Amino acid sequence: xxxxxxxxxxxxxxxxxxxxxxxxxxxxxxxxxxxxxxxxxxxxxxxxxxxxxxxxxxxxxxxxxxxxxxxxxxxxxxxxxxxxxxxxxxxxxxxxxxxxxxxxxxxxxxxxx
Amino acid sequence: xxxxxxxxxxxxxxxxxxxxxxxxxxxxxxxxxxxxxxxxxxxxxxxxxxxxxxxxxxxxxxxxxxxxxxxxxxxxxxxxxxxxxxxxxxxxxxxxxxxxxxxxxxxxxxxxxxxxxxxxxxxxxxxxxxxxxxxxxxxxxxxxxxxxxxxxxxxxxxxxxxxxxxxxxxxxxxxxxxxxxxxxxxxxxxxxxxxxxxxxxxxxxxxxxxxxxxxxxxxxxxxxxxxxxxxxxxxxxxxxxxxxxxxxxxxxxxxxxxxxxxxxxxxxxxxxxxxxxxxxxxxxxxxxxxxxxxxxxxxxxxxxxxxxxxxxxxxxx
Numbered sequence: 001x002x003x004x005x006x007x008x009x010x011x012x013x014x015x016x017x018x019x020x021x022x023x024x025x026x027x028x029x030x031x032x033x034x035x036x037x038x039x040x041x042x043x044x045x046x047x048x049x050x051x052x053x054x055x056x057x058x059x060x061x062x063x064x065x066x067x068x069x070x071x072x073x074x075x076x077x078x079x080x081x082x083x084x085x086x087x088x089x090x091x092x093x094x095x096x097x098x099x100x101x102x103x104x105x106x107x108x109x110x111x112x113x
Numbered sequence: 114x115x116x117x118x119x120x121x122x123x124x125x126x127x128x129x130x131x132x133x134x135x136x137x138x139x140x141x142x143x144x145x146x147x148x149x150x151x152x153x154x155x156x157x158x159x160x161x162x163x164x165x166x167x168x169x170x171x172x173x174x175x176x177x178x179x180x181x182x183x184x185x186x187x188x189x190x191x192x193x194x195x196x197x198x199x200x201x202x203x204x205x206x207x208x209x210x211x212x213x214x215x216x217x218x219x220x221x222x223x224x225x226x227x228x229x230x231x232x233x234x235x236x237x238x239x240x241x242x243x244x245x246x247x248x249x250x251x252x253x254x255x256x257x258x259x260x261x262x263x264x265x266x267x268x269x270x271x272x273x274x275x276x277x278x279x280x281x282x283x284x285x286x287x288x289x290x291x292x293x294x295x296x297x298x299x300x301x302x303x304x305x306x307x308x309x310x311x312x313x314x315x316x317x318x319x320x321x322x323x324x325x326x327x328x329x330x331x332x333x334x335x336x337x338x339x340x341x342x343x344x345x346x347x348x349x350x351x352x353x354x355x356x357x358x359x360x361x362x363x364x365x366x367x368x369x370x371x372x373x374x375x376x377x378x379x380x381x382x383x384x385x386x387x388x389x390x391x392x393x394x395x396x397x398x399x400x401x402x403x404x405x406x407x408x409x410x411x412x413x414x415x416x417x418x419x420x421x422x423x424x425x426x427x428x429x430x
Contacts (some may be wrong), residue, residue, distance in 0.1 A: 002117075002118050002121060003117075003121050003161050003162070004162075005226065006118075006121045006124075006125045006161075007125075007158060007161070007162055007346055008222050008225045008226055009125060009129075009222060010125045010128050010129060010158060011221070011222075011225065012131070012218040012219070012222035012225070013129045013218055013220040013314035014128075014129070014132055014218055015217065015218055015221055016131055016214040016215055016218025016219075016221075017136055017214070017218075018132075018136075019210075019214045019217055020136060020210055020211055020214035021135070021136035023210050023214075024202055024206075024207060024210055025136070026139060026201075029144075029145075029183070029186065029187070029190065030136075030141065032145060033135050033136075033137075033144055033145070033148050033254060034136060034363040036148070036179070037132050037135065037136075037151075039311070040132075040151075040155055040175070041221075041280060043167075043171075044155075044158065044162075045225060046223075047159060047162040047164055047167065048162065048225060048319070049159075049228075049232070050164065051162050051163055051164075051374045053232045053234030053235070053236060053264070054163075054230065054232060054234070054236065055236040056238065057269070058236045058239070058240060058253055059163045060162070060163045060164060060236070061232075061234045061235055061237040061239070061255055062235075062236065062240075062253040062254050062256070062257045063235040063236075063238075063261070063262065064240055064253055065164050065166060065167050065255040065257075065310055066254050066258045066262060066266075067262075068164075068167050068170075068315050069166060069167055069170045069254065069258065069333075069335055070258070070265060070266060070269040070335075072167070072170050072171060072174050072175050073170070073174055073269065073273065073335055073412075074269060074272050074273075075175075076174050076175070076178060076179055076237060076416070076419070077273055077275075077276035077278070077415075079179060079182060079183075079418060079420035080182055080420065081276055081279045081280055081283075082279055082299050083182055083186040083422070084279070084280040084283045084422055084423055085283055086186065086190070087186060087189050087422060088283045089285070090189075090190050091285075092353075106262070109323070110200075
């Protein structure tokens, strides 16, 4: 059972590291990376559940694994939207910080060229 | 002496170390590069969990295509110029968040380790779907994706299209209908040009092979589609091809072909085979491969479009 215990520690650490970075990093790109780390940890939990559920002659339960495969693709799609919004924010505001108290490069007029 | 546990522990240390580095790295670019490496190492963890299909997806999508997306975003954001000026969180707050995160990770590990020993499993049903009237597929994952949980897979394709619509929607109004910004500079380096001329034929072949063997061996439309998408992106980076205009007819048809064919066959199943998304037994495997072919096309087109971003006017990167 050792690989399962090791995978458990990896999954839990990834979620912890991700939550830490997600809360503390001011840059939205880093927040996105941290959020994806949390996602990786959650997917690993699915993998552990799949491995524990081996039955019917299969070394794993294929249902959680199939869900992870669709999940990875959906996580990528969500990241792509997040990136598009961050890039758009940068083009409109000239910066990517999320702090509303900071002064903006321009209000109203777009900085797009 | 068995070295396997030591390899496992080293691998775990590697994954956790690289993940930690993406958080503590000084600049954004190092963090992105570390994240790509993390995706590859995580794929090896998936192999250790007897999940080669997930490992392929994680390496291709989680590491590869996401890496391209992040590197391109870094370039478009001009990360060195947009360093966030917000003040750093105080040491006390950082320590508090760190303590909470460690507590969270610890409790999560405790919960997973104390799961009951007789784990619930849907493996018998999935195996029945793989062997039974539904499919005749050797790969139980593909059987689950295409037969046992086919409606989920169809909806997941719809999510991809919605994401493309979402990315296109945040573009500037004036640029609507135009092509997304090109992937690379107008004059790519010779090395990249050579790579883009040599790699796609091989990568395309491997992508189609992974898709085709997916019926019986690890692989499938997701992994093969991601590889084809990567080959198209390599060609676009070397400017051998440019992203197509987002209002082009063939692009939109290719995007919707996967879920459209899937849904059409699902509805036909409701009339011919008894219930929604049921396949007639004799035709199950050819039908599944037929659907998967269009899914492959949709994925291979949707992933690069998600990376390319919204439409841009000429000359804007």
